[in-house]
Amino acid sequence: MNQQQETDQLFAGVDLGGTSIKVALADCLGNRMLTRAIPTHSHRGAIDVVQRIGTLIGDLLNQSGKAPEQLHGIGVGAPGLVDVHEGVTKFLPNFPTHWRDVPVTAMLQEHFQVPVRLLNDVRSATLGELRFGHGCNHPRLTMAFFSIGTGIGGGLALQGKLWLGPLGAAGELGHQTIIPDGPRCGCGNRGCLEAIASGTAIAAEGVRLMRCGLAPSLHESIDGNADRVTVREMTAHADQDPPLKEALIEAAKSIGIAAANVVTILHPDMIVLGGGVAEMGPLLTDTVRQVIRERVGMMPTDNVRVERSLLGEHAGLQGAIALAMGPVELSGPIVEGTH
Template identity: 60%
Template sequence: MTRIYCGIDLGGTSAKLALGDSTGKIIASDSFSTQSDGRPDAVIASIEQHVQKLLRKAGADSLAGLGMGVPGLVDVQEGETRFLPNLPTQWRDIPVARNLSRVLDCPVRLMNDVRTATLGELRFGSGKDSPRDSFAFFSIGTGIGGGIVIDGKLRLGPLGAAGELGHQTMLPDGPRCGCGNRGCLETLSSGPAIAAEGMRLMRMGLAPRLHALTGGATDRVTAKEMALAAAEDPLIDGAIERAFEFLGIAAANVVTVLHPDRIVLGGGVSEIGDRLHRTVKRVISERVGMFPTARIRVICSPLGERAGLQGALALAIASADD
């Protein structure tokens, strides 16, 4: 009988769930909002209900394992959330793995969401056919997260926090980051950071094409809209190039330290065209002088938005093998 696993990608506004087999093939999926009630007990109860519904849909009785990626700091050994800043009550010291294991009667593993997505890339994405490679994964969206794989193994560090690539200091006196530091990559190259510069230029009357695309509504300015306007708005084009240059510098730093086989770019910003890919590749070649970089590939995630769920399934499979 096929063993069934469950992967969960928990976000600040919704939770995505999927049942899959040991190959990572998704059998059934669902989602629910966490905005109306994102408290731990309410979310865990909703997870149980939706898992049971998916099991019935798949014609299965039980789970072999469950993996869950969450947006924040996690104690991976204890399976407890330490701090999830984008959820109500911030989920401080919640024994999520133990609680879910009790109600679903299966092993449960918990990990940071971007590290989970990195695991998805390793098992079912760009690492599937090269399991011993090393790579760094940048997830560029509302924030910038990351993960590091060395010789085919996801590196987590003692707190499961290794790979926070978005919190490299790029400008020592730059904008204040939510982490408390100044000038983090996230403050310069995330989707909201890029959009904020577009809004500023539009308010000053310096981005006529962007103004036309958005009807002058600043709340409609996104990195995607800016990319559409860039050909006719030179200052918008320059803003995007600066943001991508910073991402290239961050990637070059990682290459200098780790010399990985590839840099993998994911998240919403990575999907607005091939400009990011080209810029990051160019900056790496310009700034890494200690060794050749021609063989270091820069690619967009083949999993796209599915990386988090696929990684959660990989985590579930690992939980059953523990």
Template identity: 35%
Template sequence: MSAASPTDVVDATVLVLDAVRLAGARSRSEIAERTGLGRAVVAQRSGELAAVGLIVEGGTGPSTGGRPPRHLGFGAEAGYLLTADLGASSIDVALADLSGRIRAHRAEPSDIAAGPDIVLGRVEAMFAELTANEPPAAGGLWGVGLGVPGPVEFETGRPVAPPIMPGWDDYPIRERFETRLRAPVWVDNDVNVMAMGDWRAGVAQGHRNVVFVKIGTGIGAGLISDGQLHRGSQGSAGDVGHIQVVEDGVVCRCGNVGCLEALAGGHALARDAEMLAREGRSPVLARALAEGRSPTAQDVAAAAGRGDPASVELLQHSARYVGGMLATVVNLFNPSLIVIGGGVAGAGDLYLATIRQTVYRRSLPLATRRLQIVPSSLGPLAGVIGAAAMVADELFSREQLAATLARHGASGAGARGRDRGMSLLAASAAATGQTRQQGSRRVHVEERS
């Protein structure tokens, strides 16, 4: 029998790991059943992964006539991840294990317009605080993930002409963190990582076609298509905030006129709220002016909750525009679930009900037959959870797994890990000159619903 090729070895190892990590396989026989691999291959590949701590063995299961099977699990504690979700006005950071489970979380106000040196400097300081206060895994830092509120070229990790991020265009975010933290880094649009978060750990679990819409200072969408995050050819898929919804009107911060974001986002709500307050049409919103500040989108939501007619109309106006955009997306994409997240989406039932009403009225009946429209179940954690899922998927992808094992084969696994860390998989990768690629995962194991 000829030796397995490097490609065969990599594919088999990814399949085995994903069967345990994503699909919840609990034994080698179950891995073989789920992946179609032979038992000998499963035993060899799972042994390699166990040697570096990515598969752990527990007790035994019931016997079916032979030796009782050993329970297997994913070695989430073999290392840790650092993630950050940068919004227009906030920073969330987290320390997660390799399964993406959040171990520690911090948040603070921020202004993305302050520029990359100031904002990313705070992210670095917050990362340092997390690792100082939450003892990380002995295996060390395996990867870093960041979401930023603008278009990102995923292959380079650089923002591209982000409308609300002056000074960030083509900024080398990935290179900065790789140099300072000495770990691989992935950067994506913030809504993509939020979509990943709710799909992996929130209300979107079990759905294969999902639209996640963030309605905050800006508006954007993340698309899960057939069980995969869809970034598009250049990484700009889902930038729905800059769809033109009226021909004339307000100039958007992107420079165009009539964009959805300019009419329905949090910045638009705050702008219109100040106008109503100054015109005396909302005494509730005018209280902000009396306090020496401008009303915010949060003020509008709070005032609407107290029954202020002007604030109710502002929210409904925003929700109708968002619902109209989503009706087009539903007719085009036919998702089974739409998840609404972001600060404005927290305005309550009125906002969500108006979106639902507009979508169901303006979409085709077949497209909405089983469509659900629900709020995010993860709130402000969606981004950091999703960034952790993004990093884990990349670390353990076909393109990256060999490099991951080569880096961490001797860390945290003792003598056995040192002996087998540079396994057949990693040696094959070195022999064939595999290099770091940042693409979508090509090997898919169906997840638990």
């Protein structure tokens, strides 16, 4: 294949979520050319959802004016447990029927006749950060990625390679036990980080404070509508409503404890914080740094950086593009995809 043919190659990245499906068409350098989002409508079933993903990829190809044969790969990030070798979803907890044994890669490959690769969505975001974010200029980066949004997911990279473990499930950083016998988590455990410091958990505390009369500035801003309480709104009013700031800091401390656990076990170069909760900014990153310093006593932590994701909300989509661009080198087997 000559250089001109290589530069003409296109790749499709798919970020499959419970609410929306984001699809991007990218060039051979991973630059997004076209991006579009549609509702997931997961209640219609897996076959319908995958078919609409295929239709959307086709629409983007038509819109780009490029020939279909210029598409050279598709990467899909899915929110749950997947078999990366067979390209099959095993358990998507927030989808009807949980998508058990849905052959996503085979269904898409039958339509497009190109390699298709499947990965958990947050591991995909971790890959995006490796290829196009903080890892771009650090090819041997060891990193823990926390995606803190509605829930808390995670991913691990060892010397520039994803670590997935034997089931592809390594890196579920949100399901560390932080408070024994704490609130029940969706995974069935009690006291998981996700149950106490996800965007959902933080917002619930914001609602409680507002209804108790302890967040008057927030109440006025959103007309007392509990549905409008978000981490972003809480952060915006944290200086006017000190109890909100306390709640945010307490959540950040829990994330810091989880990060300190990872530092003790892995001693990474970097802790990367992504997802909507990372919009807390320095209130989150500075607190996490402080907790790591306080709680990790077995080794120096001055060189462990705590940073926000450079890709923000696009980390998952960029990771899916990276997945589409070629087999992913892992600390273990390689995700080859179906052919």
